[in-house]
Amino acid sequence: MGSSRKRHDSVKENILNTDASTSKEILPTPDERMAWFAEYEKVKKVPLVCKKFDISRKTFYKWWKRYNAQQRTSVSLENRSRKPHHNPRATPEHIIQRLKNLREQTGFGQKRLQLYLSLWYGIDLAENTIWKILRRSGIDMKGTKIKRRKVKPNDPLLPGDRVIIFVKPFEKLVGKQKFFYYTAVDECTHLRVAKMYARHSTLSALDFVQFMLTSFPFPIHYVHTPLDSPFTSISTSRSRTHAFTQNLRRLGIKQHIPTKKQSQSKLQIERIKKFDSPDAFLSFPFNSHVDAERLIHNFLYDYNNKQPRKEIGMLAPLEKLKTFEQFREIAEFDPKKELL
Numbered sequence: 420m421g422s423s424r425k426r427h428d429s430v431k432e433n434i435l436n437t438d439a440s441t442s443k444e445i446l447p448t449p450d451e452r453m454a455w456f457a458e459y460e461k462v463k464k465v466p467l468v469c470k471k472f473d474i475s476r477k478t479f480y481k482w483w484k485r486y487n488a489q490q491r492t493s494v495s496l497e498n499r500s501r502k503p504h505h506n507p508r509a510t511p512e513h514i515i516q517r518l519k520n521l522r523e524q525t526g527f528g529q530k531r532l533q534l535y536l537s538l539w540y541g542i543d544l545a546e547n548t549i550w551k552i553l554r555r556s557g558i559d560m561k562g563t564k565i566k567r568r569k570v571k572p573n574d575p576l577l578p579g580d581r582v583i584i585f586v587k588p589f590e591k592l593v594g595k596q597k598f599f600y601y602t603a604v605d606e607c608t609h610l611r612v613a614k615m616y617a618r619h620s621t622l623s624a625l626d627f628v629q630f631m632l633t634s635f636p637f638p639i640h641y642v643h644t645p646l647d648s649p650f651t652s653i654s655t656s657r658s659r660t661h662a663f664t665q666n667l668r669r670l671g672i673k674q675h676i677p678t679k680k681q682s683q684s685k686l687q688i689e690r691i692k693k694f695d696s697p698d699a700f701l702s703f704p705f706n707s708h709v710d711a712e713r714l715i716h717n718f719l720y721d722y723n724n725k726q727p728r729k730e731i732g733m734l735a736p737l738e739k740l741k742t743f744e745q746f747r748e749i750a751e752f753d754p755k756k757e758l759l
Contacts, residue, residue: 449493453493455472459479482496510548515552515556517536517542518549518552519552519558527671533549534671535632539633578607578608578610578635579635579638580641582603582635583606583642583691583694584601584631584643586602586645587701588619588701591703593707600701603631603635608740609739610739614627628663628667628670632670633754639672643674644676700714723736736752737751737752
């Protein structure tokens with residue numbers, strides 16, 4: 420019984436060894452190929468050369484043609500990679516570089532990188548493609564997950580650490596219709612974006628988040644929203660089933676909602692006043708929403724690019740943003756320029 424088992428194991432090992440040896444193709448060296456052609460110069464008969472060296476005629480003529488095309492040098496007989504020279508489906512180099520820069524700035528994984536590439540640059544890449552490109556670039560995508568930056572009250576802020584959303588109604592009708600003014604302010608730079616909506620609803624809030632992500636030149640980590648039904652359930656302010664909260668979670672953004680007690684406290688009111696500057700144009704009469712949008716655009720352009728703010732050392736929001744190295748090349752901040 421023992422001898423038959425040993426015999427079976429030895430036969431199995433021999434089969435595996437022969438399979439491994441046949442799977443690896445041993446290619447001739449340039450010197451061996453030179454010997455083919457030296458023999459051919461003597462006999463002048465291809466069948467005799469092929470029979471002597473055990474090669475096919477197709478192989479002989481393939482290398483003979485390459486040998487003559489490159490002036491019969493030994494370099495022409497070297498083995499070449501079968502990898503294609505060009506891949507029409509390969510990701511362009513400028514997209515790869517943009518992806519690597521975004522990864523370095525944010526530290527996001529492939530899911531959030533796919534989202535921000537689509538929102539900011541209009542680049543659609545599969546998650547698997549993003550993972551392969553970054554892994555090929557030497558970035559360990561399977562390493563320890565990067566810890567999310569937790570911002571404490573006394574820590575220095577970075578652009579996008581905390582963004583506050585305000586909603587205000589226009590005091591007068593705009594073109595015989597009531598409108599609402601949505602605005603978002605970055606706490607670090609005081610950079611500000613805004614948009615008008617005919618309805619104060621969850622759909623408007625969801626659309627404003629998309630506008631906010633495409634307008635700010637930096638990723639957003641936390642969003643502070645008012646205690647209002649378009650942003651959360653008033654009965655349960657910490658609700659996780661609200662559409663706005665679920666959308667932020669899909670985008671990888673955390674939401675902070677003050678409780679009723681916090682929103683009425685003096686500290687919260689004083690803190691909000693630092694970012695919520697009074698908007699005089701909300702009391703102006705407008706014949707149409709186009710006129711209102713144009714005035715808001717001009718106001719925001721001056722606010723972001725020219726007006727110094729006491730809270731950020733008498734710098735304009737754009738000047739504060741440019742103090743960070745990755746944003747120094749931004750000449751002006753005007754996200755709605757192309758819409759007007």
